[in-house]
Amino acid sequence: MAHSGAPSPTQPLSHPRVLHLFRSLHTPPVVLSCPGVCIRPFRTQELDAYLALFGRAFRGLKPPVRPWDRRDFHRQMTARPWWSPENCLLAWSNRPCRPRLLGSVTLVVLPGSEPRQGAVHWLMVAPEFRRRGLARVLLSHLEQRAWDQGVRLLRVETHACWHAAVAFYRRCGYRTRQ
Ligand SMILES: CC(C)(COP(=O)(O)OP(=O)(O)OC[C@H]1O[C@@H](n2cnc3c(N)ncnc32)[C@H](O)[C@@H]1OP(=O)(O)O)[C@@H](O)C(=O)NCCC(=O)NCCS
Numbered sequence: 001m002a003h004s005g006a007p008s009p010t011q012p013l014s015h016p017r018v019l020h021l022f023r024s025l026h027t028p029p030v031v032l033s034c035p036g037v038c039i040r041p042f043r044t045q046e047l048d049a050y051l052a053l054f055g056r057a058f059r060g061l062k063p064p065v066r067p068w069d070r071r072d073f074h075r076q077m078t079a080r081p082w083w084s085p086e087n088c089l090l091a092w093s094n095r096p097c098r099p100r101l102l103g104s105v106t107l108v109v110l111p112g113s114e115p116r117q118g119a120v121h122w123l124m125v126a127p128e129f130r131r132r133g134l135a136r137v138l139l140s141h142l143e144q145r146a147w148d149q150g151v152r153l154l155r156v157e158t159h160a161c162w163h164a165a166v167a168f169y170r171r172c173g174y175r176t177r178q
Contacts (some may be wrong), residue, residue, distance in 0.1 A: 017063075017160045021174035025152050029143035034134055036095065037102060039141045042088035047073060049101040050090070057103075057124035061162055076122075082108045089141050091125075091134055102129045105138040107145050118151035123165070135168055 033039075042050065047070065055067035068076070077083055091103035103125040110117045120142060125134050146154055156174055158165045 019158050019160050019166065020155060020176065021158065021169050022153060022155045022177050023172070023174045025143060025147055025154065028147050029140055031144045032133070032137045032140040034091070034132065034137045036093060037134065037137065038092050038094050039089055039138065040092070042085045042090055042104075044085075046090060046101070050104060053101045053104060053124060053126060054122075056127060059127075061159075063159060063161065077106070080108075081111050084109075087142075087145060089138055089145075091138055100126075102126050103134050103138050105135075105142050107142045107149075107151075109146070109149055109151060115152055116150045118146045118149070118154045120154060120156040123156075123168075130164075136172065139172055 051068055051070070051073065058065035058067070077088065087107040087109070089105050089107075090101060093100040093102055103123075105123040106121040108119040108121050110119060120139070123135060123138065125138075143154065154174075156169055158169065160166065
């Protein structure tokens, strides 16, 4: 994910607590599913639901990520050269009576990279839906999209203090490059 926590006054400018993790895709990824959950691309009319989820999912992290408004979403997503709504995946609860946005992740295909490289941005799961495998499902869909677009190396930027995220990515095979 793109990191937006401010460095502390004692932190050197090289941001040593930002962690870069990588995973090579050697074979087509296995796509996972979660009962009662549908994964599909972002639609413009879902922006408010996305922003509400973002505010809840990143609340309380240290270093903090402040909530986004529509302008932030434009700056961080739609204004970027890599933006494609097809690569911004949303996990919706399937219950027809009460659809709920449960999670999201965005694939960035780095422009001009050869061989093609991708990045995992803004992975999030609603606090009440964590530890049920949803992030793993989202990541599997992202990896399949990456594979289909010719990406064979994925990277993610996270923060060493974000223990859930670090544990999650390590569990999914993402490693620091030697
Ligand atoms: C990181 C995050 C996306 C994980 O979502 P999740 O749906 O709970 O993750 P999963 O249930 O798919 O977890 C898969 C595995 O990752 C590891 N893992 C996930 N959360 C963990 C935690 N809090 N502590 C330790 N291991 C964890 C476990 O090995 C887990 O498997 P298990 O539950 O069978 O032990 C979620 O905690 C979140 O939204 N955090 C806030 C936002 C954030 O930090 N995003 C990442 C930015 S880079």
